[in-house]
Amino acid sequence: MFDPSQEDLFAPFDPIATSKNLEELHSLIRDCTRCPELAGYRTQAVPGVGPVNARVFFIGEAPGRWEDQHGEPFVGAAGVYLTELLAKIGLDRSQVFITNIVKCRPPDNRDLRAAEIKYCAPYLERQLTFVKADLVVLLGRVALERFFPKEKITEVACQPRRKVIGSREITFLPVLHPAFGIRREEIKPEIERQFWTIKEVLDEL
Ligand code: URA
Secondary structure (H helix, E strand, C coil): CCCCCCHHHHCCCCCCCCCCCHHHHHHHHHCCCCCHHHHHHCCCCCCCECCCCCCEEEEECCCCHHHHHHCCCCCCHHHHHHHHHHHHCCCCHHHCEEEECCCCCCHHHCCCCHHHHHHHHHHHHHHHHHCCCCEEEEEHHHHHHHHCCCCCHHHHCCCCEEEEECCEEEEEEEECCHHHHHHCHHHHHHHHHHHHHHHHHHHHC
16 A cells, blocks of 8 residues: 655665566676766676576676676686686586676776776676576676775785675685786686685585
């Protein structure tokens, strides 16, 4: 029964917080214009990919050129390497959820601005409420700093830590970003070693 005295009738409508499933959320992301520069520059937004029941949730930084063209995260060189790393630890790419801190490609892959990370944050948080993964892997510095602003990736890589996001306590595991291994071949053995930690932590959860 309509009751105009109910206070929450006047609460602002928040389509992200009230989105009912990943599909609805991802179509909001595709239509997003919160960051006019990114919205004007992108070919398309890149919400994320993977099953809603994934056990592992990977977070990178932002789409690059290939991701912007294909609408899927991690499909360029770093993505091919990420897929290889997953296979080494017995995970198929189709089993995991993959997304980025920011869903649109920054012009010429420039560093993300604090406001862009902030405006995109509710999308990522809502994704984390739909995909109730056992483990959230933070790929590199930018993903780490979004959740643990005081930490340094070189100091905390491979150390699981817990934090409440929304109403759920989540286990996070920071590791080096695969793109680092593409730029510096000699880092690859260390990245592989760090990826084995993902398997170890998952086996314990
Ligand atoms: N591709 C992505 O989607 N994200 C990154 O962080 C790097 C490459």
